[in-house]
Amino acid sequence: MADERSGPGTDGDDGPAVSGGYSYPRRADIAIEGVLQALADPVRLDMVRQLADRIEIACGAFEVPVSKSTLTHHLRTLREAGLIHGRQQGTARYNSLRRKDLDALFPGLLDGVLAAPRR
Numbered sequence: 001m002a003d004e005r006s007g008p009g010t011d012g013d014d015g016p017a018v019s020g021g022y023s024y025p026r027r028a029d030i031a032i033e034g035v036l037q038a039l040a041d042p043v044r045l046d047m048v049r050q051l052a053d054r055i056e057i058a059c060g061a062f063e064v065p066v067s068k069s070t071l072t073h074h075l076r077t078l079r080e081a082g083l084i085h086g087r088q089q090g091t092a093r094y095n096s097l098r099r100k101d102l103d104a105l106f107p108g109l110l111d112g113v114l115a116a117p118r119r
Contacts, residue, residue, distance in 0.1 A: 022079060022086055027101045030082030035106065038081035039113055044074050048083060048097065052114050056087075056096040 039045050043064050051057055062071060075095065078084045083102065086095045102110050 024079060024085060025082045027082075027105065030098075030101060030105055032106060032109075034081040035083060035102070035109070038077050038083055041074070041077075042119070043070075044078055045113070047074060047078065048110075049114060049118075051084065051095065051097040052099075052110070056094040059086075059093045059095065 039048065043066055046064060047062055050062060059071070059075065060068075064071060064074075066074070075084070075086070078095075079086060083098060084095045085098050086093050088094075097110075099110065
């Protein structure tokens with residue numbers, strides 16, 4: 001089973017991993033351009049900051065000023081960029097930051113982003 005902190009799609013996989021009906025890029029397929037584009041949105045950046053402080057967060061527990069459909073869009077963008085992993089437990093979906101994968105690919109990136117002052 002994949003490490004929950006690094007998410008599926010890590011070394012050794014030959015295609016995107018699928019978990020709970022959602023696909024995730026393999027570690028080798030996470031591109032810096034996609035990561036930076038996902039982090040450029042203030043709401044998604046705040047979501048990543050919230051995830052960095054916890055092991056995982058349920059979809060409805062993010063503290064963001066957006067509608068449910070917009071939150072779903074932001075979660076999809078973060079997932080497709082390789083920033084987060086989700087797991088299904090009953091009717092709830094929990095999200096975690098793929099910190100190990102991101103730190104291995106882009107050392108210091110998350111630390112720098114998380115240390116930046118909030119606007």
